[in-house]
Amino acid sequence: MNRIDITDDLSFSRIVYGMWRLGDDSDTSVAHVQAKIEACLEQGITTMDQADIYGGYEAEEVLGNTLKAAPALKDQIEIVTKCDIVAPMGRYSDARVKYYDTSRAHILASVDHSLRLMNIDKIDTLLIHRPDPMMDHHETGAALDEVVASGKVRFVGVSNFKLHDWSLLQSAMTTPLITNQIELSLTAHQGFTNGDVAYLQERSIPIMAWSPLGGGSLVSGQGNAELRTVMTSVAKDHGVDIGAVAVAWLLAHPANVMPVMGTNNLNRIKALSDAFKVNMDRQTWFELYTAALGTEVP
Numbered sequence: 001m002n003r004i005d006i007t008d009d010l011s012f013s014r015i016v017y018g019m020w021r022l023g024d025d026s027d028t029s030v031a032h033v034q035a036k037i038e039a040c041l042e043q044g045i046t047t048m049d050q051a052d053i054y055g056g057y058e059a060e061e062v063l064g065n066t067l068k069a070a071p072a073l074k075d076q077i078e079i080v081t082k083c084d085i086v087a088p089m090g091r092y093s094d095a096r097v098k099y100y101d102t103s104r105a106h107i108l109a110s111v112d113h114s115l116r117l118m119n120i121d122k123i124d125t126l127l128i129h130r131p132d133p134m135m136d137h138h139e140t141g142a143a144l145d146e147v148v149a150s151g152k153v154r155f156v157g158v159s160n161f162k163l164h165d166w167s168l169l170q171s172a173m174t175t176p177l178i179t180n181q182i183e184l185s186l187t188a189h190q191g192f193t194n195g196d197v198a199y200l201q202e203r204s205i206p207i208m209a210w211s212p213l214g215g216g217s218l219v220s221g222q223g224n225a226e227l228r229t230v231m232t233s234v235a236k237d238h239g240v241d242i243g244a245v246a247v248a249w250l251l252a253h254p255a256n257v258m259p260v261m262g263t264n265n266l267n268r269i270k271a272l273s274d275a276f277k278v279n280m281d282r283q284t285w286f287e288l289y290t291a292a293l294g295t296e297v298p
Contacts, residue, residue: 001044001273004206004256006178010124010155012047012078014251015272016208018262019048023055023062025264033066034073036269041076043273049181049208049260050118051082051129052110057090064118074120080208081118082129082159082181083110100132104143111147126153127181131165141172148175157181159210163199179206184257186227186246186292187214192253201255209250212259219243227291234284240274248278249288 003011017040050060067074084102088095114123147153159181170177180200184191191197200207217223219242231242250257261272290296
């Protein structure tokens, strides 16, 4: 599998394994989680996407139990995790309301929590999970610079940020933001025309795409019947399932999109690289896009 150079000394696998459902699996044993990671590694998928809130603030610990039992895995993967969402559950069960916290104290505490729970010494990339309408960009930017300078975090980025959110935060930092994780799929394609992708593409900033299967709707048979018909035809031509077609559609874009694939099904994990079997030429890309739009392009 080809890789995307994030910086001079960090690269991500072109497909990222998303662990947002890791703690929701009926089997969170070390052996089962290790099997998932090894199935990814066999395909060249080395980048693991986490967040403190995943699994009710438990998914990081599920991964950490596996890395403690099989420490050799640590040197074979890159770990991305996120912070700033505080929800009334887990260690924040006393919170009165769900909110965002981009204060220095919260970011520093979150980093320490993540390192401890995942049994690692350094986070490869830390993302601010959601734009915070109460963000003091000077405080947040300084805190992100601080965790990098401390050696606890290698690089920092954001998730779900609009270009103005990105510019505001970056203006108060010396450390460059290296990625934005945004929703992109055939059902959430607006980023290709509203400036989200263009802003990052202009600056050669790789994009992480969450929910590339539209929350499962692209493979569940729900929603756009015309789109499913086109996807099924393309899948048949290439000997893959329609999920691989949806991922291939993102991979074909020149903006270096990295789909974040989250599944607990081991057989599906083993087939994640099938997306590279699809020859996504320009007309095929637009056939799928047209079906997603429900009308031909202007």
